[in-house]
Amino acid sequence: MDYIDYYKILDLKKDASTDDIKKAYRKLARKHHPDLNPDNEEANKKFQQINEANEVLSDPEKRKKYDKYGKDWQHADQLDAQQQQQKQQQSQGAGYGGGGYSSGYGGEDFSDFFSSMFGGGGGRSSRNSPFKGQDYNADLQLNLIDAYTTHKQTLTVNGKQVRITISAGVENGQKIKLPAYGAPGVNNGPPGDLFIKFNIADDPKFKRKGNDIYIQEDIDLYTAVLGGEKIVETLNGKVKLKVPEGTQPDASLRLKGKGFPLYKKENQFGDLYIKWQVKIPTNINTEQKELFEKLSKL
C-alpha cells in the first residue's frame, strides 16, 4: 500500500485554502466525471482519486491528520497512542469511521490507503442518501456462427451465474444492458446494471460487412469458360449455383437474403456476395499444352 499525495492529485500546494481545494476539485471533476466520460475506465479511476483527495483535504479534521502524519500514516495510530500516553489520557484517537459511500457509476470505494488512515469506506457528507448500485461490465467472446443464430448462454459475473439470450445478428463491439444485474444498491437504492460487450471473432471463410456476408469460391478455368454448376456453403446450408459461361475472374454474384440476420428483426437478412476465383491450371501435360496452343491460334 503506497502513500498517496492528495495535494499532487489536486495539483495544490500544501498551504492551499479551502476555497483553492474546492476550485481544484471542481475543475478536475468536470474533466474526469464518469457521467461525462462513459466507458472510460481511466477517467473513472482518476475521478475516484480526485474524489478521495477532496474527501480528505476538504475535511479540516482529516486534512489535519493527513498533514500531521504524511508519509508516516502507517504508524499514525501508534504515534497517537504514544502521545496520548504521554498526556496520560485514556482514549485513543484515529479512525473517523464513515458511511458507505458508493459512486454509483461503476466505481470502487476509496483506496486501501484511505481506509487504513481514516477507517471505513469514506463517506461523502453531501450524499449519504440511497444510491443505485455499481454497474458491472463483462465481455463475451463469440464466433460468427454463434452470432448468426439466437441462442442462450450462461455467464459468470462476479461469482453469479447469469443466463442470457443472445439475439441473432449481434454486432462486434455491441453492448447490451441487463437491468438490475449489477451490484446491490446502497442504503436501499436500486441495484446497478450489467453491461455485456460482444467480441465476435473473424471467420476464415465468411467475411461480414454490416449484415452482408462476403465469400470467395474457387472455380476451375473450364467451368469459368464453359459454364457449369458449383455447390457453395452458406451460413444456413449448401446451395447449388449455376456458373454462367464466360465467367470472369473476380466476378461477383449476390444471393439476396442469404446473408446475416438483422438484429432483433425477425426473418430479415442481409445478402450473400460470392466472388468467383478462377483457378488457372498449372503443371499441364503435353497434350493439354498442345490443345491450349491450338485454341490460341483459332
Place this chain on the structure above:
Amino acid sequence: MENNLISIKDVCAHHQVEINFIQSLEDFGLIQTKIVKKTTFLDTDELSKLERYLRLSQDLEINLEGLHAVSHLLNQLQEVQKELNSLKNELNYYKQLH
C-alpha cells in the same frame, strides 16, 4: 413500485430531491414521466437518467441549461461511438481481404 415504474414521490424521498427538480428536468425534455391513475411515475430507464442528472448537478453544480447541453453532447457522443464501432468493423472486413 408498479412493474418497472417508480413513483416520483418515492424517488424524491429516496434521493432527497425536490419534486421541482424533476419537473424542471421534464420541462427541459431531459426525462419523461408517466401518469397512471393520477400518480406520476418514472420508469427504470428514466430513473437512470435522473440519477445521472442528479450526480452532475450535485457533484459539478451544473444548472439545468448545462444539463441540457451535456445531455445533447452525450447523445451525440453515443451516436459517434456507434458509428465508430460500425466503421471499425468495416475496416476489419477490408483488413481481412489483404
